[in-house]
Amino acid sequence: MTVTIALPSKGRMKEDASAILERAGYRITSVGNDRSYRGRVEGRDDIEIAFLSASEISREIGNGTVDFGVTGEDLVREGLARADERVEFCARLGFGHADVVVAVPEIWLDVETMADLGDVAADFRARHGRRLTIATKYWRLTQQFFSGNHGIQLYRIVESLGATEGAPASGSADIIVDITSTGSTLRANHLKILSDGVILKSEACLVRARKESHDSDPVVAEIVAAVRGAL
Amino acid sequence: MPLINLPAFAPDLLAAFESLDTERVDTPVIQPAEPFLDIAGEDLRRRIFLTQSETGESLCLRPEFTIPVCLRHIETATGTPKRYAYLGEVFRQRREGGSEFYQAGIEDLGTRDFALADARAVADAMSVLTTLLPGRPLTVTMGDQAVFEAVVAALGLPAGWQKRLVRAFGEQSQLEALMLRLASPEHVTGLSPEIEALVETGDDEALVAHIDGVMQATGYLTNASRAPKDIARRLKDKLALAGASLDAAKLDILREFLSLNVSLRYAPGVLDDFAASTGLPLDAAVKAFDARVAAFANAGVKLSDITWRAAFGRPLDYYTGLVFEITMRGDHRVLAGGGRFDRMMSLLGAADDIPAVGFSLWLDRIEHAIEEGARA
Numbered sequence: 001m002t003v004t005i006a007l008p009s010k011g012r013m014k015e016d017a018s019a020i021l022e023r024a025g026y027r028i029t030s031v032g033n034d035r036s037y038r039g040r041v042e043g044r045d046d047i048e049i050a051f052l053s054a055s056e057i058s059r060e061i062g063n064g065t066v067d068f069g070v071t072g073e074d075l076v077r078e079g080l081a082r083a084d085e086r087v088e089f090c091a092r093l094g095f096g097h098a099d100v101v102v103a104v105p106e107i108w109l110d111v112e113t114m115a116d117l118g119d120v121a122a123d124f125r126a127r128h129g130r131r132l133t134i135a136t137k138y139w140r141l142t143q144q145f146f147s148g149n150h151g152i153q154l155y156r157i158v159e160s161l162g163a164t165e166g167a168p169a170s171g172s173a174d175i176i177v178d179i180t181s182t183g184s185t186l187r188a189n190h191l192k193i194l195s196d197g198v199i200l201k202s203e204a205c206l207v208r209a210r211k212e213s214h215d216s217d218p219v220v221a222e223i224v225a226a227v228r229g230a231l
Numbered sequence: 232m233p234l235i236n237l238p239a240f241a242p243d244l245l246a247a248f249e250s251l252d253t254e255r256v257d258t259p260v261i262q263p264a265e266p267f268l269d270i271a272g273e274d275l276r277r278r279i280f281l282t283q284s285e286t287g288e289s290l291c292l293r294p295e296f297t298i299p300v301c302l303r304h305i306e307t308a309t310g311t312p313k314r315y316a317y318l319g320e321v322f323r324q325r326r327e328g329g330s331e332f333y334q335a336g337i338e339d340l341g342t343r344d345f346a347l348a349d350a351r352a353v354a355d356a357m358s359v360l361t362t363l364l365p366g367r368p369l370t371v372t373m374g375d376q377a378v379f380e381a382v383v384a385a386l387g388l389p390a391g392w393q394k395r396l397v398r399a400f401g402e403q404s405q406l407e408a409l410m411l412r413l414a415s416p417e418h419v420t421g422l423s424p425e426i427e428a429l430v431e432t433g434d435d436e437a438l439v440a441h442i443d444g445v446m447q448a449t450g451y452l453t454n455a456s457r458a459p460k461d462i463a464r465r466l467k468d469k470l471a472l473a474g475a476s477l478d479a480a481k482l483d484i485l486r487e488f489l490s491l492n493v494s495l496r497y498a499p500g501v502l503d504d505f506a507a508s509t510g511l512p513l514d515a516a517v518k519a520f521d522a523r524v525a526a527f528a529n530a531g532v533k534l535s536d537i538t539w540r541a542a543f544g545r546p547l548d549y550y551t552g553l554v555f556e557i558t559m560r561g562d563h564r565v566l567a568g569g570g571r572f573d574r575m576m577s578l579l580g581a582a583d584d585i586p587a588v589g590f591s592l593w594l595d596r597i598e599h600a601i602e603e604g605a606r607a
Contacts, residue, residue, distance in 0.1 A: 081277075107445050108457065110466035112421045115412075119391065120457070120465065122398055122548065125578070127461060131269060143273055151398070151405040153272035154548060171455025190449040195421070 002048050003219045006060055006069040009037060009051035013204060016095040017070040024223075024230035046219055055079065061087050064209045068223060074100050074179060074202035078138050088208045090224045091231060096204035098179040100141055102197035105168050105175070106190045114150045114196050117175070121155050124174075135160040135173035138199075142177045145199045165189040237333065238598045240363055244335055245318060247359045253316035253337055258299035260320065264291040266298050270549060270578055278324045292322035297572070297589060298579065300338050305581050311341020328595060336569070336591035340576070346519070348588045349553045349571060350526035356557055356567040356590045357532055363597055364559070367604060369566075371536055373495070373555040374543025375523075376400055378502070381516030382488050386481050388413075391472045401544030401554075410485065416476045419469065430470065438463045484509045488541050495537035499524050523553070549574040553588065559600060566600065567592045 005021075007028070008014045018028050027042040028049055039049030050066055057071040058079040070093065077083050104111050111117055117132075124132040132155040136142050139157055146152040158173045165185050167173040177199065180186050186193065206227050214220045238244075248255065264281055280292040293299060296317045304313060318335040337355055342348035353371060360369055379400050383393045392413070399405035422430075429438045442459035446452075453459060477485070487509075493501050499521045506513040528534060537555075545554055554570035569590025576585040 105451060105456075107442055107449065107451065108462055109422065109426055109442070110462055110469045112419075115395070116469065118398070119395065119469075122394065125548075128456075139276070143277065147272065147274045151402050151546060153274060153546065155273060156268060157273050157276075168456065169449070169451050171452045174456045190451065 001213065001217065001219075002046055003068070003217070003223065004048045004050055004066040005223070006050045006052050006057045006066040006071075007039070008054050008057065008070065010053075013054065013070075013096055014051070016093070017204065020070075020093055020227065020230055024226040026223075026226070047223070058207075061207050061209045064211055067209055067211065067214070067220065069207050069209075070204055071207060072096055072098065072202050073205050074098060074138070074141070074200055076205070076207055077200060077202075078140050081140070086210055088210055089205045090208050091206040091228050093204045093206060093227075094231065096202075098181050098202050099198050100138055100177065100179050100200040100202060101186075101193045102145070102199065103165075103176050103178065103180075103186050103191040103193050106192045108192075112195050114152070114194055117194065117197075118150060118152045121152050125154065131156045132175070133158045133173040134175055134177055135164050135167035136177035137161060137164065138177050141199050145177075165191060238594050240598070240601065241318065241333075243362060244359065244592075244594075245316075247362050248316035248318075248335070248337065251314075251316070251337065251355050251358070253314040256300060256303060256315045256317055257319060258293065258296065258303055258317070260293050260322075261290055262293050262299055264289040266302060266579060267291060267294060270298060270575065271547065280322050280330075293319070294323040295321055296334060296336060296591065297338060297575070301340070301576055301579050301581075301587070304340055305576070305579060311583075311585055312343075313340045314338075315340070333594040334591050335594060336567075336589060338587060338589035340587050341585045342588070343586065345552070345571070345586065345588075346522040346526040347530075348586070349523050350530040350532065352553075352569055352588045352590050353527065353537070353555055354530035354532045356555075356569060356592070357536070359592065360557060360566055360597070364566075364600055364604065367600070368560040369536060369557055370538065370560045371532075371555055371557050372538050372540055372543060373553060374401070374540055375520065375553055376544050376550060377552045378513075378516050378520055378541065379488075379544065381513050382485065382511065385511040385513055386477065386485065388477065389472055389475050391468055392475055398548070399546060401542070401546045403542065405546070406489070406542075410477075410482055413475070413477045414479070414482060417473050419473045430466065435463060435467075438466075484511070491539070491541035493539060494535055495524060495527065495539050496534040498539040545570065549578055555590070562600075564596050564600075565593065566597055 007017045021028055028039050029042060030036045031038040031040055037051045039051060041047045052060060054071050055075050057069040058075040060066045061069045062080040076087060080086055111120060121132040134142060134155055135158045137160055142157060146155060160167060164176050164178045166189060167176055168191065169189060267275055267279065279294045282290050284290055300315050300317060315338045320331055321334045322331050324330045339348050339352060357369060380397055383396050396409055399409055429441055439459045442462050443453060446459060488505065491501060502517055502520055506517055543554060549572045550570055551573040552571035556565045557567040558565055567590050571588040573586045575587055
């Protein structure tokens with residue numbers, strides 16, 4: 001059986017992912033020209049490479065249409081319900097670091113923790129005639145963190161597909177949930193991360209779709225061991 | 232079009248509703264999604280079936296009846312009190328069972344005698360279930376947020392802390408976390424010396440002006456979200472709250488209260504003993520509780536069928552008092568659930584303050600129970 005590994009199709013993630021696999025002993029070449037979306041591993045007919053966008057990778061692992069993928073943990077946990085039942089995070093690869101965080105306007109001097117935010121959210125409707133709004137593209141992670149971990153039910157999510165960090169200043173949402181690596185974009189927009197507001201410390205991972213056929217497949221075990229050994 | 236997948240007992244159910252002096256109402260299956268997400272929270276989003284109108288309005292398949300029935304009441308403006316009954320299909324993803332199923336229930340809007348209305352809701356639910364499941368012993372679990380609120384107030388905590396605890400009522404782990412935190416005072420960190428100095432002087436206007444200045448300078452609208460005066464006010468509240476704590480004795484009292492779990496027959500006595508032994512001033516709450524117990528008895532509900540669990544509640548801001556669930560004895564499946572939701576009507580935009588209490592029946596579980604009974 002052929003084992004398929006999905007890799008990011010462009011940018012730093014593509015280079016970093018290819019570099020790790022090469023250190024693990026899998027030298028990747030594109031099939032056809034350089035911008036092709038299919039690749040192979042030199043000397044290995046039993047491994048196939050699919051170059052996909054990062055968010056497609058999490059979806060395809062969830063469907064089980066690919067066996068492995070290299071993508072950010074945030075995208076997998078956002079894209080898949082009950083992610084740990086459906087996929088296995090085999091190795092954390094040490095690049096693509098990004099934290100998913102809850103950030104509020106710096107000038108909210110009274111809000112430092114999620115408990116503070118809970119107080120603000122509870123009174124919001126009475127004071128402002130509407131619920132507290134959160135701009136984010138991370139619907140699932142936000143709901144789990146607010147409702148599940150902190151018992152905050154009463155807020156509304158405003159979908160944001162770009163420039164999320166500008167939403168509070170422009171008034172299109174009160175606070176945000178977004179990714180940050182250095183925090184500089186947040187600071188430039190006068191936002192601060194709550195002291196207990198880190199939802200997920202994400203990085204690129206080797207992720208495996210949980211399939212029964214994998215249990216008896218030596219190539220699957222070999223890939224996991226080789227990538228872990230290359231870190 | 233006649234619905235051919237209605238439960239076989241639907242005619243009996245409708246007859247029972249009619250004999251209970253209710254007005255049957257129907258609501259559209261396709262509903263605006265906003266009120267549901269606004270009232271019940273974003274958590275519902277994953278479980279309802281959402282779509283959009285051609286103009287981009289967010290619509291959903293009716294996930295329950297209470298909100299549509301309340302909205303319909305506000306629109307038709309027919310005055311209170313009203314007792315509405317409904318029976319129809321709802322659409323919602325559940326952990327067990329299909330995602331389209333029938334629900335029926337009664338909503339009592341605007342009855343001012345709370346004890347009477349509460350008792351009638353429980354009695355109605357019990358009588359309907361007894362009609363559908365004759366000879367099967369039923370048991371009611373009830374809770375009362377009003378008693379919890381009274382206990383928390385009597386412990387002498389600042390208002391902000393009372394609100395936090397009341398908000399977590401019904402969520403044991405959240406309550407535990409709050410109680411742990413209450414065991415020791417906390418220090419507010421993260422304030423700059425400049426702000427600390429401003430707060431120290433007690434000059435509210437200067438603090439508001441400072442916040443306003445920063446917002447202007449950093450390009451924040453001061454009227455789109457929390458205004459400078461909101462932030463200043465809560466900052467002062469928070470500094471007042473931070474020092475608050477409960478000594479071990481009072482925390483024990485709170486824990487003791489939350490562990491109360493007795494038959495309603497003995498509940499007034501137990502609550503009375505609790506007030507006396509702890510010395511908490513709970514007279515008003517005990518009186519209201521006793522009045523409801525008396526109303527239950529008058530409504531013909533057997534008190535020995537009801538268990539009062541002090542910690543039983545729902546952590547949503549529109550539930551204000553009674554909550555209850557009915558199961559068959561020795562079975563965990565909830566066949567009926569309900570409670571008092573006095574804040575719902577104002578949240579939905581009613582001009583007047585309309586108290587409300589109601590219950591809904593899980594018809595697929597009832598059907599299942601009837602089948603099991605027939606096989607036994």
